[in-house]
Amino acid sequence: MVQTIQAKDIDLRYLIDNFGLLLVQDDQFFSEWQENLPEITDLDKRLLDKVKAGYFNLLNYPPLLEDVIRMAILDPLLFIGDFYLAPFYVKSEESVDIAVEDEGTIVKGKIDTLVLKDQFWVMAIESKRASFSIEAGLSQIITYMLANPHPEKPSFGMITTGGSFIFIKLVKGETPQYATSDIFDIRNRGNELYSVLSILKKLSQIVISN
Numbered sequence: 273m274v275q276t277i278q279a280k281d282i283d284l285r286y287l288i289d290n291f292g293l294l295l296v297q298d299d300q301f302f303s304e305w306q307e308n309l310p311e312i313t314d315l316d317k318r319l320l321d322k323v324k325a326g327y328f329n330l331l332n333y334p335p336l337l338e339d340v341i342r343m344a345i346l347d348p349l350l351f352i353g354d355f356y357l358a359p360f361y362v363k364s365e366e367s368v369d370i371a372v373e374d375e376g377t378i379v380k381g382k383i384d385t386l387v388l389k390d391q392f393w394v395m396a397i398e399s400k401r402a403s404f405s406i407e408a409g410l411s412q413i414i415t416y417m418l419a420n421p422h423p424e425k426p427s428f429g430m431i432t433t434g435g436s437f438i439f440i441k442l443v444k445g446e447t448p449q450y451a452t453s454d455i456f457d458i459r460n461r462g463n464e465l466y467s468v469l470s471i472l473k474k475l476s477q478i479v480i481s482n
């Protein structure tokens with residue numbers, strides 16, 4: 273009998289036990305988020321300043337739910353970064369199935385946002401409670417990335433709660449390995465959305481070139 277598990281119910285322990293997932297802490301494994309980042313324009317910065325101001329305005333009208341995060345934070349980022357233009361595409365609520373070998377188990381889930389040739393995954397998670405943190409979405413997005421139809425190539429992801437952002441790299445191989453970037457937070461001084469956009473642009477360039 274085939275057992276079905278929802279991706280949202282998967283945790284890192286499950287991925288470690290069933291897929292052999294390994295965390296890599298060598299900076300060179302995921303150097304892409306730090307090295308040779310493209311410059312962003314003054315117009316980009318002005319638009320991102322508005323996105324940041326809008327986020328703080330939304331905090332005055334809780335709860336800040338997933339749909340609002342996508343509309344006010346994630347969608348503007350994708351627009352400013354030209355992710356709605358060719359060769360990019362965006363699929364919303366994309367279904368994903370992953371079979372666990374020899375166990376008769378299928379993991380099912382839906383990606384909040386899927387960008388660019390199935391190798392660049394971006395998801396928004398709810399932040400209506402403090403417990404809905406970056407960590408709450410990590411195992412879920414890695415589960416989706418394991419379904420990458422191009423296992424010979426690295427895949428990249430980003431999670432946002434609206435106020436915080438983190439990037440992920442996954443290399444499947446015989447043993448799936450992943451690493452994460454630093455966490456970028458809107459509450460930090462300056463505007464860390466500048467860095468977020470620059471990294472998005474860099475990772476998109478890598479995926480296109482592959």
